[in-house]
Amino acid sequence: MIEKRMKRFAYICLVGIFILIGRLAQIQLIDTENFAKEQINLLEASVRQRTQQVVVDNGRGTFTDKNGISLSTEPLSVLILFPFLKEMDWDVERVANIIGTSREHLTEQLEKAKDPFVFRDDGPVVLDDWQVKEINALQIPGVFAVNKQFERPGQYASQLIGIVGENEEELKKRYPDRNFSNETVIGITGLEKSFDPFLIQEEQTKLLYHVDGKGGPLFGLDVKYINPSNPFYPIKIITTLDFPIQQKLEEIADDHRMNKGGIVLLDIESNTILANVSRPKIDEKDPYRNDGLVNYTLKPQYPGSIFKTVIAAASIDYKLITPSRTFDCSKTIHGEEDDVYDHGILTFQESFAVSCNNTFATLAEELAGIDPNVIETYGDAFGLIDEVGWKGDVFHFTDFTQLSDEEEGQIFLTDTEKTDAQLVRLVGIGQLNVKLTPLAVANMMATIGRGGTRYSVRTVDRIEYENGSKFFSFPMDEGEEAIRPYTAEKLRQLLREVVVNPQGTASALQDLPYEVAGKTGTAETGIFVDDGNEQFVNRWFAGFFPYNDPKYAFAVVQLDARKDSSSPISITRDIVEFLYEYDQH
Known part of the structure; x- marks a missing residue:
């Protein structure tokens, strides 16, 4: 009896020893780099334990x-x-x-x-x-x-x-x-x-x-x-960024207390990003807090009257504009008396300068009557619907994209919106479901500034090895004609009129050292504050400068802003004054 127990005990000990040997072999010889379900690298852990x-x-x-x-x-x-x-x-x-x-x-x-x-x-x-x-x-x-x-x-x-x-x-x-x-x-x-x-x-x-x-x-x-x-x-x-410019534009955004929004500045000749600012800032202690990781220049936003630039381009090409044609700018887009803006009877050029809603709602309705897809076609031509960041093949990476966070814009959500006159009129002034990214808007202004040719936007120029030799260069694409040179020139004049017309919505920029051309925009967001007494708005200004020899294109947007927040016009003034001084050195 005792002998059987001893044999049984010896057998159990022998099995235990073999299990222990197997476990040690697993730890030290077999699963050294992916031990257990957690895939622990035992070699690395051992080294870490024995080193500082x-x-x-x-x-x-x-x-x-x-x-x-x-x-x-x-x-x-x-x-x-x-x-x-x-x-x-x-x-x-x-x-x-x-x-x-x-x-x-x-x-x-x-x-x-x-x-x-x-x-x-x-x-x-x-x-x-x-x-x-x-x-x-x-x-x-x-x-x-x-x-x-x-x-x-x-x-x-x-x-x-x-x-x-x-x-x-x-x-x-x-x-x-x-x-x-x-x-x-x-x-x-x-x-x-x-x-x-x-x-x-x-x-x-x-x-x-x-x-x-x-x-x-x-x-x-x-x-x-x-x-x-x-x-x-x-x-x-x-990258294509210019650090002193980036640094200054960050300071300008903070000086004007930009809580939510962004600034994007493009070099028109190379169609590259010189500076990109987004607010709110990243919280270094908690990066995922308060949308600090979101780059708002790459996210579609309600553009408001910025979109009138697209309606203007289509209206010019479809010959809806004549020197003698006028519009009643004392009326809202629904034909009622406007209690806020009573500009009276204006020409098309004057309408653009003061951003008359009735003019562009009317033109949008007429364009949709000719072709329900024409507005979307022109938006697409300007690159406002698709992503505009550089894409291409890089070695074995097909369709490599520089801006992986960029999102597409939108104009219409349904075909019904294209044929409903009242909805089309809202689209004509950049409301309803129109959403554009600030980057795409800046790229549209660059396209107009250079005469109608659209390019994709580069953010990275090249990749280099540590020793400085070239690994890969990102070429500027061949470009395509978004609008005719004639249309581009007419739009250039309209955008300049916004600044030089005494009643223009950006007339405060008349005295800058660089002549600026651009378009303002104020879009309702549908978000109300103060017990519904005030609605947050998106406030925009986008354009290019200098007017006669365009070098920079830009978009500035204050998102979810109150009426008393700092104006994009004021931010633009500081940007232009800085760049003028910067270019003199």
Whole structure:
């Protein structure tokens, strides 16, 4: 009996030993990189447990403006200290003197440290070249002056550039055939998302040392500097942005307390984005809060009278306009007396300058009577319905798009709207279901400014290797004639009349150093405040300048604004004055 129990116990022990051996084999030999259902990389976890490190450069590609100024990160020379210095006798006084701080301030931060850290005051203490050389010449283990990448402060073009983050599920979905660390960051929004296949990190540059269970040095005080030393990576994305312009337009938006809206500025010759501002800003602590990640220049909005530009173009081509034809601008679009705007009888040109609703509601109804699709056809010709960002083939990526967050605009939602006279009249003044993106509106103004040829909008000029050699260039497309040169010239004159006519809705811009041409717009949003006494509106101004030799096209929009909010006209004034001064240097 005892013998049977002993055999049974021995058998159980033997099975347990085999299970334990199998488990150890699974952990150490078989599933080392994808252990358990969580797919844990045991090799990485083991290394992390036995090392302390500072990542100097995470290896992800970066963005620069067109002149090479970094947009997403900036390299700073900083002092890095390792916590084992607390147990050493080292020349604290000498290091403190070199960086211009006190011994006490330096040791205070060190005493609190459990991991390697960047020495800080209000922010990272930035070192000069001579300070870097002096510190590293001391050759003190655990004391390093290095060039480290930091996120650029100030949030410039942050919604356009986008954010990155860790997402294991999305990482594996995007790159099923590549073996990335689960801690690899990927682009979540903006250009970071669009260009993620090129930007995704390969190897990190870091300082590290091995520790024992108590956090002490395992193999002495040998701190290793690991640098992939790859002359080609990480990749650099050279955008079309102009950093000083971007920086100033951000300041202008804040000066005018733009709570929600955006500014987009295009270079007409190259049809590229020079600056892109969106509000509200991204909350750095909680990026998903308050729509801070939304780039409102790429989202369709109610345009109001901005859309009258499209009606004007179609009316010119369909010869609905004659020098002698006049319109009753003391009436609303429903034929009633207008209690707010009583402009009397006006010509077509005068109607455009004062933005007479009845004129363009009438013309829209006449156009729909000729062809129910004509309004949509002209909107499409201007690129207001489809996405206008650059698309094309990039190596094995077919239909690659630079602006992955861009959305399409809309004019009519149903065919019924095209044949209902009252609904068409609302469409004629940019209401009902008309929604356009500020980028598409700015592109329409660029098309008019250059004489009728429409191009797609580029935000990135090229991709470069780390050593500066070219990886890929995004060519300007061949373009297509959106409207006839004759029509474009007539529209140019109409847009200028908005500014030079004393009664024009943008007459406040007459005295600027650059002659501006453009169109205002105020659109009802259907959102009421103050117990229904006031409705939020979208306030627009879009156009181009200088008038005789167009260089810039733009769109400024204040979304969900009150009547007493800062006017897009005032914002435009500041933009034009700045660019005039900027161009003189």
